[in-house]
Amino acid sequence: MKIYDFNGSKNICGKRVREARKRLALSQENLAAKLQLAGVTMERDSVSRIEIGTRFVADYELLALCQILNVTPSYLLGLEAELNKA
Numbered sequence: 674m675k676i677y678d679f680n681g682s683k684n685i686c687g688k689r690v691r692e693a694r695k696r697l698a699l700s701q702e703n704l705a706a707k708l709q710l711a712g713v714t715m716e717r718d719s720v721s722r723i724e725i726g727t728r729f730v731a732d733y734e735l736l737a738l739c740q741i742l743n744v745t746p747s748y749l750l751g752l753e754a755e756l757n758k759a
Contacts, residue, residue, distance in 0.1 A: 683727060683730075684729060685751055686751075687723050689749045689750075690749060693742035693749075705719065708720075708737055
């Protein structure tokens with residue numbers, strides 16, 4: 674499967690994931706652990722790659738990130754200008 678870049682990134686949610694994670698004072702390792710508890714297999718380096726835009730984010734991963742980070746999908750996708758709790 675070929676994964677395309679969008680404006681030089683493999684995802685559009687990485688910067689927002691980082692902002693929301695930092696707002697909750699979670700480390701990348703803690704976020705990865707919470708994702709694993711939610712049934713999404715992910716390591717700390719995958720969280721890092723999402724945040725810098727070098728890793729694709731599947732739809733089920735996006736939903737898990739929203740639940741853990743307490744944000745809406747619209748926020749992570751850049752459709753909402755401000756961070757609003759889900």
